[in-house]
Amino acid sequence: MTSKRRQRKKGPAPTKPSALVDRRVRQARVTMEAPGLRVGDILAAVAVAEMPGVGEVRFYEALMPYVLLLDARRDEKRAVQLLARARKSRKRQSDGEIHIADSTAIVDLQHLGARACITAMEALEAFAAEILPVDAVYTPKAGKRVGERLDREQILWLKTKERFGDALPAALGLQSIKHSALLWASFKRALALRNAAIHPKPEHLHSFGKLxxxxxxxxxxxxxxxxxxxxxxxxxxxxxxxYVTTADSRR
Incomplete structure (x- = not known):
């Protein structure tokens, strides 16, 4: 009996789940092996992995789309603060030009503003893969693949606008984000910013010193x-x- 107790003490103490995952983790313990369980049905699950130098461990797996969303929120909030700081540091030179004196703020603003856009779109990419059912199908009504029946993997490789504006709502039987002009415009703007950061066009790369x-x-x-x-x-x-409101309420 003593040796068994000692063996238990040697292992790492189980980590207590946060308020975010607590209820869903309890649900996952019962249902994670159930046939037909969709990943999107749970906020977190008890996962098993090999940890180097430790062996097999069990842990609470993060809901990655939501985690990335939290990162985007944090970066955006900080970028807004930096923008205000940079604005306050503006100085008009003798030639009439306005310069930003706080170079740290302006550089960090560009870093975090761009990262917020990139991370927000990454969160949506992960979200789409999570909620799309295994048997999802979509038939484009226009474009090069019009009339072709696309399966889940083919849907996930569609261009971003078509995937989120047409394929996802069709596969899920829901109204498209295109029906909200404000949301669709905001989505396209974020996508354009993400692309400007990771796929910059030559004309923008070589436009130093010009508006x-x-x-x-x-x-x-x-x-x-x-x-x-x-x-x-x-x-x-x-x-x-x-999806988000439930996760937010458990933080």
Whole structure:
């Protein structure tokens, strides 16, 4: 009996689940092996993995789309603060030009503003893969693949606008985010910012010293990143009602 107790003490103490995952973890313990369980049905599950130097461990697996959304919220909030700081540091030079004196604020603003957009779109990418059923199908009504019956994997490889504006609502039987002009415009703006950060066009890369509204830094200074995390949360709520609000309520 003593040796068994000692053996138990050697192992790591079980981690207490946070308020975010507590109820769903309890549900997962009962249902995670049930046939037909969809990943999107639970906020977190008890996972098993091999930890180097430790062996097999059990732990609470994070809901990645939501975790990424939290990152986008944090970066956006900080970027807004930095934008205000940079604005206050502006100085008019003798030649009439206005310069931003706080170079740290302006550089960090570009970093966090761009990252907020990238992370928000990554959150939506992960979300789409999670909620799309295994047997999902979609038949495009226009474009190169019009009339072709696409399965889940083919849907996930569609271009972002078609995937979120047409394929997801069709496969899920829900109204498209296109029906909300404000949400659709916000989605496209965030996508454009993400693309400007990771797929910049040559004309924007070589526009130093000139006013270029399409350049990433120009778009961030113009506050186009503001509201990106709210947009991502709204898209998630449209295609999986309660997804974000339930997670938020358990934090």
């Amino acid at each position: 270029d509204p399409g350049r990433l830094s120009s778009r961030i200074i113009a506050e186009e990143f503001v509201g990106v995390s709210e947009m991502a949360a709204a898209v998630m709520e449209r295609y999986s009602p309660g």
